[in-house]
Each structure stands twice: as C-alpha cells, then as structure tokens.
Amino acid sequence: MDDVPGTTSGAHEPSAVTVSLGLDARRWVALAVILSGIFVTIMDSAIVNVAIPNIRSTLHASFGEAELTVASYALAFSVGMITGGRLGDIYGQRSVFMVAFAAFTLTSFACAVAPNIEVLIVGRLLQGASAAMLSPQVFALVRMSFADGRERATAFGAMGAVIGLAYVAGLILGGVLVQADLFGLAWRMVFLVNLPVGIVAIFLTPLVLADVRSGERKRLDLTGVALSTLAMLLLMLPLVEGPERGWAGWPVAMLVASPVAFVGFYLQQRWKSRRGLSPLLEIDLFGDRAFNVGALLILIFWGSTTPFSFSYVLLMQTGYGHSPLATAASLAILGGAFGIVSPIGGRLASFGVRRIMMAGVLVDLVGMLLALVLCRTVDPLPAAWLLPSLLLVGVGMGLFMTPILNAVMSGIHDRHVGSAAGILTTMQRGGNALGVAALEVPFFLTLSGARSRGLSQTASYVQAFGAVAFWNVLMLLAVVGLLLLLPTRTSGAS
Numbered sequence: 004m005d006d007v008p009g010t011t012s013g014a015h016e017p018s019a020v021t022v023s024l025g026l027d028a029r030r031w032v033a034l035a036v037i038l039s040g041i042f043v044t045i046m047d048s049a050i051v052n053v054a055i056p057n058i059r060s061t062l063h064a065s066f067g068e069a070e071l072t073v074a075s076y077a078l079a080f081s082v083g084m085i086t087g088g089r090l091g092d093i094y095g096q097r098s099v100f101m102v103a104f105a106a107f108t109l110t111s112f113a114c115a116v117a118p119n120i121e122v123l124i125v126g127r128l129l130q131g132a133s134a135a136m137l138s139p140q141v142f143a144l145v146r147m148s149f150a151d152g153r154e155r156a157t158a159f160g161a162m163g164a165v166i167g168l169a170y171v172a173g174l175i176l177g178g179v180l181v182q183a184d185l186f187g188l189a190w191r192m193v194f195l196v197n198l199p200v201g202i203v204a205i206f207l208t209p210l211v212l213a214d215v216r217s218g219e220r221k222r223l224d225l226t227g228v229a230l231s232t233l234a235m236l237l238l239m240l241p242l243v244e245g246p247e248r249g250w251a252g253w254p255v256a257m258l259v260a261s262p263v264a265f266v267g268f269y270l271q272q273r274w275k276s277r278r279g280l281s282p283l284l285e286i287d288l289f290g291d292r293a294f295n296v297g298a299l300l301i302l303i304f305w306g307s308t309t310p311f312s313f314s315y316v317l318l319m320q321t322g323y324g325h326s327p328l329a330t331a332a333s334l335a336i337l338g339g340a341f342g343i344v345s346p347i348g349g350r351l352a353s354f355g356v357r358r359i360m361m362a363g364v365l366v367d368l369v370g371m372l373l374a375l376v377l378c379r380t381v382d383p384l385p386a387a388w389l390l391p392s393l394l395l396v397g398v399g400m401g402l403f404m405t406p407i408l409n410a411v412m413s414g415i416h417d418r419h420v421g422s423a424a425g426i427l428t429t430m431q432r433g434g435n436a437l438g439v440a441a442l443e444v445p446f447f448l449t450l451s452g453a454r455s456r457g458l459s460q461t462a463s464y465v466q467a468f469g470a471v472a473f474w475n476v477l478m479l480l481a482v483v484g485l486l487l488l489l490p491t492r493t494s495g496a497s
C-alpha cells in the first residue's frame with residue numbers, strides 16, 4: 004500500500020490518555036476541548052488585523068505602533084514554539100495546556116482593557132508567548148489521545164476543519180464586532196471573545212484528559228532556550244519588520260546572522276544529546292527521514308498559501324476597493340473549503356496517504372494556475388472570476404494538511420511528541436512569515452512596474468497578484484518533488 008510511517012492502526016499501543024477517557028463520547032468532548040486551543044490562537048492571528056483601523060483611531064496610534072500590535076503577537080508566537088513543545092515533554096502536555104490557556108485568557112483580557120497603545124503592544128507580545136506554549140500542546144495531545152489509526156486521522160481532520168473555521172471566523176467576526184460596537188467596546192471585543200472559550204476549556208480539561216507524563220527525568224535546557232530564541236528572533240524579526248523598513252540596515256544584518264545562530268544552537272543540542280543530557284530539542288528526530296521531509300513540506304506549503312491570501316486581501320481592498328467585510332466573505336470560500344475537506348482528507352487515508360497529499364497539491368496547483376492565467380489574459384478582470392481559484396486552493400489545503408500532520412506526528416515516539424509538535428508548528432508559522440516576506444518582493448515590484456506603464460490601480464494590483472500566483476506555482480511544484488521523496492512503509496510498520 005502507498006503509505007507513510009505511522010498511519011496504520013498498528014503503529015502504536017494505545018496511550019494512557021486514550022484508555023483513561025473511556026467512553027467514546029467523552030473522548031470526542033476531549034478533542035473539542037483540545038482543539039479550542041488551536042482555534043483561539045489562529046483566530047487571534049486574523050481577527051486583530053481587521054480591527055487595526057479602529058485601534059489606531061481610538062488609541063491615537065501611529066501606523067508603526069499599529070503594525071507592532073500585529074507584529075508583536077506573530078513574533079512571540081513564532082519564536083517560542085520550540086520551547087513550548089519541550090515544556091509539554093517535561094511537565095506533561097495536559098498541565099502545560101492548562102497553564103498556557105490560562106495565560107492566553109488573562110493576556111487577552113489585558114489587551115481588551117489596555118488604556119494605551121504601549122500597553123496593548125506589551126499585552127500582544129505576552130499573548131503571543133502564551134500561544135507559543137499552547138499551540139504545540141494541541142498537536143501533541145491529538146497525537147497521544149488517539150492511538151487507533153482511523154480515529155487519529157479523523158482527529159487530525161477535525162483539527163484541519165477547526166483551523167479553517169478559525170481563520171474565517173477571525174476575518175468575519177473581527178469586522179462584525181468592530182462594526183457592531185457592542186456596549187461601546189468596539190475593538191476591545193475582539194479580545195474579550197477569547198475569555199468564555201478559555202474559561203470553559205480550563206474547567207473541562209482535568210475532567211476529560213488524563214495527565215500523562217514520561218517516566219524519564221528531564222530538565223529544561225535554559226542555554227538551549229536562549230540559543231533557540233536568539234536564532235528564531237534573528238530570523239523572524241526581520242521577516243516581520245523588514246518590509247516596512249525597506250530591507251535596509253539591521254533587518255538584513257539579522258537575516259545574515261540567523262544561520263550562524265541556528266548552527267550554534269544545533270551544535271549545542273547535539274553535544275548535550277551525545278552526553279545523555281536533556282536537550283531542548285531531541286536531535287533523534289532528525290534521524291527520521293519522514294519527519295525531515297514532512298517538516299520541509301509543511302514549511303514550503305504554508306509558505307505558498309499564506310502569501311496567496313495576503314495578496315488577495317490587498318487586491319480586493321486596495322485594487323478593487325472592496326470593504327474588509329466583503330473581502331473576508333469571499334475569503335470564507337477558501338477557509339470554508341479547507342474546513343469542510345480536511346475531515347474528508349483524513350478519511351481517505353485508506354487510498355494511500357501520499358496519494359491524497361499529492362491530489363491536494365495538484366488541486367491547489369490548478370487553483371494557482373487558474374488565478375495566474377486569469378490575471379495574465381483577462382483585462383479587465385472581474386473580481387468574482389477569482390472565486391473558483393479560492394475554492395480550489397481551499398480544497399487542496401484540506402486534502403494536504405490533514406494527511407501530512409497525521410503522517411508525520413503518528414510516526415513519532417511518545418517521549419519526543421512535544422519536541423516534534425514544537426518543530427512542526429514552528430515550520431507552519433515560519434512558512435507563513437517567510438512566504439509573505441519573500442513574495443512581497445515580486446508583488447510590489449510588479450505593482451510598481453504596472454503603475455509606471457500607466458495601468459489603472461485595479462489592473463496594477465491584478466498583475467501583482469498574478470506575480471504571486473506564478474511564484475506559488477513554482478513552490479507547489481517543489482512540494483510535488485518532495486512528496487516523491489517521502490518514504491513509504493508497508494501496512495503495520497511502526
């Protein structure tokens with residue numbers, strides 16, 4: 004059978020979490036609680052973007068300060084996930100999940116009551132750090148709570164649906180809450196909506212999830228934390244701030260220094276591993292070819308999808324002059340397709356996991372090619388003509404993301420699951436930032452060139468969006484090649 008490691012029901016013995024949950028109904032309640040953690044962290048990545056104009060006017064913030072409100076969350080979220088994943092290995096995923104969710108809820112409240120922009124920026128930084136602790140526990144708990152291959156595929160499919168729903172909910176709910184101005188709170192409601200979700204999740208977690216920990220004695224590698232944080236900061240800060248700074252001075256210097264920091268971090272981790280100490284990152288993970296290829300697949304795939312959505316927002320709002328709410332409604336086609344297809348992708352695993360992933364990438368590729376052809380050949384291009392592309396990209400994402408998460412996480416030993424989750428979530432967030440930073444260059448270069456040729460604003464943005472679609476096609480072709488390198492195993496292999 005065309006398959007990848009860990010996707011069969013015989014790959015692992017049932018974990019203690021699975022046994023302790025008992026009744027099926029209780030286990031699926033547990034899944035809902037676990038997935039609420041990924042829901043709020045993804046939703047908060049989108050919901051605040053919609054509220055930024057209202058935040059600026061209410062708190063009298065500059066453009067740079069408003070940008071920091073978004074960037075501080077993204078930066079802390081990206082930098083802290085390797086450490087967050089390891090904390091789950093050391094102290095238990097359930098315990099860290101509860102602490103992180105409590106911190107995320109409290110920092111959401113702090114953001115909601117912020118009296119000025121400076122306090123809001125600090126609150127967003129702490130909220131991002133909480134999300135960095137919370138997100139890896141979600142991946143790890145899903146992996147450990149469902150030992151049966153089919154159930155695990157269903158659980159990861161549900162995760163894909165929740166991620167799609169959270170993305171759409173963030174875009175639409177942000178616009179609705181700001182426009183509704185409930186109780187005169189305006190933008191503050193985009194943070195307050197996290198409170199009931201967090202309170203319910205924290206209350207239910209000890210009732211439906213057992214606290215399972217490894218029998219090994221582990222300590223947090225503080226030197227590793229410092230080195231990994233430095234390396235991620237040197238990479239992510241310029242990616243977040245570089246476009247606004249014109250890629251001059253310190254952003255370029257930090258990017259050049261980041262590979263040196265990553266090499267230093269890796270060498271320190273390998274040194275600790277060889278001496279039987281407790282490293283922050285389990286180097287053994289990188290001896291697994293499926294994990295290495297899978298992590299790279301996630302990085303490149305997310306690096307193509309996020310810039311597509313980002314440039315589409317610019318096209319709709321600035322190029323066509325659509326409102327944020329109307330833009331969000333059209334993007335709901337992509338997010339909705341992603342959410343609906345993700346559970347289906349998990350159930351199709353019996354046809355061969357790699358085949359399903361390949362089908363997803365090819366559908367996504369067709370969507371990108373359609374957008375590219377329309378942007379290059381139709382003038383003027385009606386905005387509605389791009390909706391089929393959004394649908395195809397969403398379907399492709401749904402068919403790809405659930406099987407890749409299931410395949411990579413299923414083959415990981417229980418004692419490494421936290422570290423693996425931290426790496427994969429870092430790859431996902433890193434792909435987002437790398438993709439947006441890299442593809443902003445062809446977008447704005449094409450936009451500037453189109454304007455210099457005297458094209459209208461709409462036509463210029465259409466050409467720029469087409470340039471992003473072109474580069475996304477190349478990236479997806481690279482994903483196809485990597486999929487062919489993903490190792491296969493026969494049924495029942497562990």
